[in-house]
Amino acid sequence: MSTDREAVVWTRLSGEPNRMGKLYVxxxxxxxxxxxxxxxxxxxxxxxxxxxxxxxxxTISRERxxxxxxxxxxxxxxxxxxxxxxxxxxxxxxxxxxxxxxFSATDMTSFDADWEILKISGHGGIGHLxxxxxxxxxxxxxxxxxxxxxxxxxxxxxxxxxxxxxxFEEDIEVFIQTVGxxxxxxxxIPKLLLSIPESGWDGRIGLPxxxxxxxxxxxxxxxxxxxxxxGIVELEMLALEMHREAGFDVxxxxxxxxxxxxxxAIERFDRDHNNTPLYSETLYSILASGIPLNNHYDYRxxxxxxxxxxxxxxxxxxTVDAKLHLFKRFLMSLLTGNGDLHLENLSxxxxxxxxxxxxxxxxxxxxxxxxxxxxxVMPFGEYGEMLDGSDDAVTLKLAVxxxxxxxxxxxxxxxxxxxxxxxxxxxxxxxxxxxxxVPDENKERLIKQTEDIRKKLQI
Ligand SMILES: Nc1ncnc2c1ncn2[C@@H]1O[C@H](COP(=O)(O)OP(=O)(O)OP(=O)(O)O)[C@@H](O)[C@H]1O
Ligand SMILES: [Mg+2]
Numbered sequence: 370m371s372t373d374r375e376a377v378v379w380t381r382l383s384g385e386p387n388r389m390g391k392l393y394v395x396x397x398x399x400x401x402x403x404x405x406x407x408x409x410x411x412x413x414x415x416x417x418x419x420x421x422x423x424x425x426x427x428t429i430s431r432e433r434x435x436x437x438x439x440x441x442x443x444x445x446x447x448x449x450x451x452x453x454x455x456x457x458x459x460x461x462x463x464x465x466x467x468x469x470x471x472f473s474a475t476d477m478t479s480f481d482a483d484w485e486i487l488k489i490s491g492h493g494g495i496g497h498l499x500x501x502x503x504x505x506x507x508x509x510x511x512x513x514x515x516x517x518x519x520x521x522x523x524x525x526x527x528x529x530x531x532x533x534x535x536x537f538e539e540d541i542e543v544f545i546q547t548v549g550x551x552x553x554x555x556x557x558i559p560k561l562l563l564s565i566p567e568s569g570w571d572g573r574i575g576l577p578x579x580x581x582x583x584x585x586x587x588x589x590x591x592x593x594x595x596x597x598x599x600g601i602v603e604l605e606m607l608a609l610e611m612h613r614e615a616g617f618d619v620x621x622x623x624x625x626x627x628x629x630x631x632x633x634a635i636e637r638f639d640r641d642h643n644n645t646p647l648y649s650e651t652l653y654s655i656l657a658s659g660i661p662l663n664n665h666y667d668y669r670x671x672x673x674x675x676x677x678x679x680x681x682x683x684x685x686x687x688t689v690d691a692k693l694h695l696f697k698r699f700l701m702s703l704l705t706g707n708g709d710l711h712l713e714n715l716s717x718x719x720x721x722x723x724x725x726x727x728x729x730x731x732x733x734x735x736x737x738x739x740x741x742x743x744x745x746v747m748p749f750g751e752y753g754e755m756l757d758g759s760d761d762a763v764t765l766k767l768a769v770x771x772x773x774x775x776x777x778x779x780x781x782x783x784x785x786x787x788x789x790x791x792x793x794x795x796x797x798x799x800x801x802x803x804x805x806x807v808p809d810e811n812k813e814r815l816i817k818q819t820e821d822i823r824k825k826l827q828i
Contacts, residue, residue, distance in 0.1 A: 581643045798820060
C-alpha cells in the first residue's frame, strides 16, 4: 500500500520567487505540470529535457525506475542512499530532532526517507530548483529570510564540528541551529553551503543567501576527510590553479581551517552577482532525463561530444566551443591525474540566455588515492579496444586523438592543443612534490601516473 505524494516546485530564476508547477508521485511514476503563469515568463524549467518549450502545460510523466524515483533534476537534490553520506545523515538527524521522526536502518535508505529529505533540503541548495511541501511553506520561506549576518567561526559557535565529523552524533542540534537544515549537495565529500564577504574568506560565515545581498557571495565549503583523503584540499587547489593557468574559467577559492579542520571554500557558479540562481544542471541529470543511465559514469566521453551535436534537445548554445571545452577538460584531467571526470562533475549553466559548460569544479587529482587510481572513469576513443582489421589495441595517444576528432578537431589542432597542454602542465609534478599536507606515498603515486601519461602522449 502506498499513498500518492505531492509537492510544489518554485524557483528564484527571475530574481523573484515564482511557482513553476506541481509535482505528483504515485507508486509507479512521477508527474509534473507547469503552471500557466510560469510558462508566460519564458524561463528555463525543471531541466533541459523537461523544458517548458517541449511540454507547455501538458503533464510530464516518468516511470519510477531505479536509480530514479523522481525526475533526475529533482532526484539530484537528494543526497544518495549511502550510509556514510554526510549530507544525508545530517538531514536524517535533523528530521529526527525536529519531528521525532525515526527511521530504522532499512527506512533510512527508502524512498520515504528520500521524500522527507527532499521536503527539508530540496530548497536553497545547488541549482535553480526549490521544492517545498506546499505553497504556504514556500511563501513563508521566501518572505521571511533570516537577516543576513556574518559570524566569526570561533568556539562561541558552541559546537565541535570536528567531533561531529568524526561521527556526527554529538552536538547535532546546536550544529543544525547554527547552520540551518543544510541544503543538500551531492557527492562524497562533506560540504556545507555558506556565504562570505564578496572580498573573500576572512573567517566570517553566514547562511546561504535567499535574496539579493550586496557585498555577500555564496560558497561551497568542502571539508578534508584527512583519514580517507589526506591533503585533498591542497591537491584540489593545485588542480584549480593549473586549470586557471591553462585558461579555464575557475571560480575563486580560499583554503581555510574550519573548527580545526582543513577545508576549501569555493565560490558558487550557480549564482550571479545579485545572488540570483542561474539555471544549472549536471550532465548526469540532463542525460538521464532522456536515456536510461544506471549511474553517473554510465556513458562515454565520445557520446557526450556526439550528443552536443546531435541531441534533439539543445545542450549548449555554441556546439563548437563546447566540444573544444570538453576535449580540453578531458585532456587536463588526464594530465593532472584526475580520472574522476564523471557526469556529475560536468554541468551546464545558462546565463543571459547563453547555455554552456559551467565554470570548473571538482578537478581534484584523485589518482593520488589508491581507491581512485584509475586512468578514466568513462571510456574514450575506444582506448584499449581492438578495432576491426587491427591486431593491436588502441593506444592512449591514438584514443585521445580519436576523441579529439569526435570533438571536431583535426590532427593539427589536436597536436597544437596537446603540445600546449603538455607545456602548461609541465610543472605539475614538481608542484605536487612541494605540497605540504599530502603524504609522500600519495604524491609518489600521482607523480608516477601522470609521468607515465605524459610519456605516452608525447608528440
Ligand atoms: N563551486 C560550485 N558552485 C556550485 N555548485 C558546486 C560547486 N562545487 C560543487 N558544486 C556542486 O556540488 C556537487 C558536489 O561537489 P563536488 O563535485 O565538488 O564534490 P565531490 O564530493 O568531490 O564529488 P564527487 O562525488 O565527484 O567526488 C557538484 O556535483 C556540483 O553540483
Ligand atoms: Mg564531484
